[in-house]
Amino acid sequence: xxxxxxxxxxxxxxxxxxxxxxxxxxxxxxxxxxxxxxxxxxxxxxxxxxxxxxxxxxxxxxxxxxxxxxxxxxxxxxxxxxxxxxxxxxxxxxxxxxxxxxxxxxxxxxxxxxxxxxxxxxxxxxxxxxxxxxxxxxxxxxxxxxxxxxxxxxxxxxxxxxxxxxxxxxxxxxxxxxxxxxxxxxxxxxxxxxxxxxxxxxxxxxxxxxxxxxxxxxxxxxxxxxxxxxxxxxxxxxxxxxxxxxxxxxxxxxxxxxxxxxxxxxxxxxxxxxxxxxxxxxxxxxxxxxxxxxxxxxxxxxxxxxxxxxxxxxxxxxxxxxxxxxxxxxxxxxxxxxxxxxxxxxxxxxxxxxxxxxxxxxxxxxxxxxxxxxxxxxxxxxxxxxxxxxxxxxxxxxxxxxxxxxxxxxxx
Numbered sequence: 418x419x420x421x422x423x424x425x426x427x428x429x430x431x432x433x434x435x436x437x438x439x440x441x442x443x444x445x446x447x448x449x450x451x452x453x454x455x456x457x458x459x460x461x462x463x464x465x466x467x468x469x470x471x472x473x474x475x476x477x478x479x480x481x482x483x484x485x486x487x488x489x490x491x492x493x494x495x496x497x498x499x500x501x502x503x504x505x506x507x508x509x510x511x512x513x514x515x516x517x518x519x520x521x522x523x524x525x526x527x528x529x530x531x532x533x534x535x536x537x538x539x540x541x542x543x544x545x546x547x548x549x550x551x552x553x554x555x556x557x558x559x560x561x562x563x564x565x566x567x568x569x570x571x572x573x574x575x576x577x578x579x580x581x582x583x584x585x586x587x588x589x590x591x592x593x594x595x596x597x598x599x600x601x602x603x604x605x606x607x608x609x610x611x612x613x614x615x616x617x618x619x620x621x622x623x624x625x626x627x628x629x630x631x632x633x634x635x636x637x638x639x640x641x642x643x644x645x646x647x648x649x650x651x652x653x654x655x656x657x658x659x660x661x662x663x664x665x666x667x668x669x670x671x672x673x674x675x676x677x678x679x680x681x682x683x684x685x686x687x688x689x690x691x692x693x694x695x696x697x698x699x700x701x702x703x704x705x706x707x708x709x710x711x712x713x714x715x716x717x718x719x720x721x722x723x724x725x726x727x728x729x730x731x732x733x734x735x736x737x738x739x740x741x742x743x744x745x746x747x748x749x750x751x752x753x754x755x756x757x758x759x760x761x762x763x764x765x766x767x768x769x770x771x772x773x774x775x776x777x778x779x780x781x782x783x784x785x786x787x788x789x790x791x792x793x794x795x796x797x798x799x800x801x802x803x804x805x806x807x808x809x810x811x812x813x814x815x816x817x818x819x820x821x822x823x824x825x826x827x828x829x
Contacts, residue, residue, distance in 0.1 A: 454511050456550075458616045462512045465616050467552045467573075469505030469580075470607040470624035471673070474681050486780055487666075489676045490626040492599075493777075495683030495827055496633050499596035500626075502607065504552060505580050505588075507573045508619070518544055523577035527589075550611035552576055556603035557625070568597035570610055580673060588673075599628045621670075631684045631825045639778075641694065641714075641820035644802055647732070658804045659742060660691075660722075660819050664779050664797040676797055680777035680825075687826035689725050689749070689760045691802050693717040695816040717817060721758040723808045724750040726801040727776065742803060747774055747781075753808060763826070778823050 456463055473488040492500055507522045520536035528535045534543050553569035575593040597605065607624040609616040618624055631637045644660035665677040694716045727747035749765040751758035762774040775783060779797040800821060804810040813819070 454513070456511070456611065456614070456616070458614050461619075462510065462517060464510055464619070465548075465550060465609045465611075466508050466510075466618045467504050467506065467607055467609040467624060468508065468618050468621040469669075470552075471503050471505070471578075472605075472626040472628075473501050474679065486679065487674045487676050489679035491629070491678045492626060492681065493629045493631060493637070493639070493678070493684060493825055494599050494681035495829075496600050496630045497598060498681045498683045499598055500628060500681070502552075502554060502571075502595050502597055503576045503578045503591040504607065504624075505578055506621075507552070507577060507609065509548075510619075513538060513544065516540075520544075522573060524579060526574055526577060527579060548573070548611075550609060552607050553610040553615060554597045554605055554607045557606055558604070560601075566598075566600060566603055566605070570612075571595050573609070599630060602627075602629045604628075631827060633829075634827050636687055636824050636826040639823045639825060641692075641822040644691070644819040644821050647801065657810050660802045660804075660810065661799055662821050663799045666797065676779060679779055682782040683828060684825045685775045685777055685782075685828045686762045686823050688824040689762065690757050690822045690824075691720045691722050691725075692757075692820055692822070693720055693811055693813065693817050694820050695818055697816060718811075719757040720802075720811055720819065721751055721753060721755070721808055722760075722802040722810075723805045724748050724803050725760050726803055728799040728801070729781065730796055732799060732801075742801060745801070747776060749774065751808070775828055777825075 454463055456465060458464060471488045472490065472492060474486055474492070474494075494500060505523055508520070509522055510517065510519045512518070516539050518536065518538060525534070525536045537543055549572070551570045551572045553567065553571070555567040556565040559565040571593075576591050576595050578591045579589040581588045599605075605626050605628050608618065629637070642662045644662050646655035646657050647659040647661045648655050664679070667675050667677070669675055694714060696712050696714050725748065726742055726745035728745050733741050733744065748767060749760050749762055750767060751760050752766070762776070765772050765774050775781075776798070778800070781798075802819065802821060810819070
């Protein structure tokens with residue numbers, strides 16, 4: 418049961434108070450009437466929900482504390498490592514004296530603290546919502562006999578942020594740095610909740626993220642990513658001596674960049690393997706029904722490249738250099754006598770002695786960019802499997818592709 422009050426005093430605000438002032442104001446504003454609302458997950462006119470949830474690592478920051486790694490909905494983290502969470506829309510949709518009050522409380526809270534109101538009722542009166550709900554994060558499903566992983570309840574105002582107005586401007590920070598701790602592979606969801614119920618998100622997809630775990634002191638093998646021939650943008654000609662992969666980028670409804678996958682700072686790449694493989698269909702009618710469930714990924718054979726190169730900026734093919742691939746800041750040579758090339762970033766062969774590279778598949782935790790660089794759109798790594806006359810790229814049959822596979826390890 419939530420207490421909702423209406424304030425007839427136009428422009429009443431609480432400038433200078435922290436985000437929790439939205440609750441304090443219910444006690445100090447001049448209110449003329451009071452209604453009681455029963456929130457229900459099944460009542461479309463008296464409900465709450467959370468949207469615009471962002472999952473991101475909190476380990477890569479500049480000297481001024483600005484976060485430098487984009488968000489993702491697919492993370493690999495070390496068991497017990499934290500993932501930071503926040504949300505841009507905490508929504509109330511309730512009926513007050515016959516009128517619907519529909520409001521995103523995150524920007525409304527900012528406006529209230531500045532003495533304004535962006536969600537008045539139709540008659541111009543203000544709503545002072547004394548609401549102690551928040552957001553709870555939980556694992557969808559659990560191992561047989563186990564309990565779902567869960568974090569929260571986090572107070573709704575603590576995780577609110579305002580998206581940056583342009584692609585190169587920072588989001589306003591949330592009031593509190595909120596984290597969830599992950600101990601095993603799981604699909605997590607963020608939902609609005611109060612002391613008695615959770616409320617499904619409306620008008621947006623479920624606020625989920627796959628959080629995958631590397632065991633402490635151990636390692637985990639990622640599913641492979643498909644390599645494609647590098648295409649020189651100046652000639653538009655595929656280069657079959659260099660095959661590339663990078664995490665894909667996309668934007669959400671607010672224009673924020675998302676990476677297809679990302680990584681916590683407690684893990685790094687160990688072994689890297691390249692092989693031929695493909696997705697093939699099982700045509701046996703005795704074992705294959707329905708048909709779409711019979712597509713299987715098959716590893717055909719390991720492939721030995723000359724080396725693996727890693728770029729943190731786009732490959733520059735128009736600078737006039739003879740071999741632009743030599744400019745890669747990270748590289749690791751193969752052992753031509755090993756069946757799979759034995760490329761291991763914990764003992765990386767290069768022009769000098771063996772070295773250890775602590776990098777993830779998308780970024781280098783030890784090399785945060787400066788504030789002058791774009792904080793929201795940092796370039797994910799570009800991985801290159803390099804072949805030459807001595808170790809040429811293989812011939813691919815129908816349905817075959819080249820794939821790169823990362824073994825992730827605990828760096829502690």
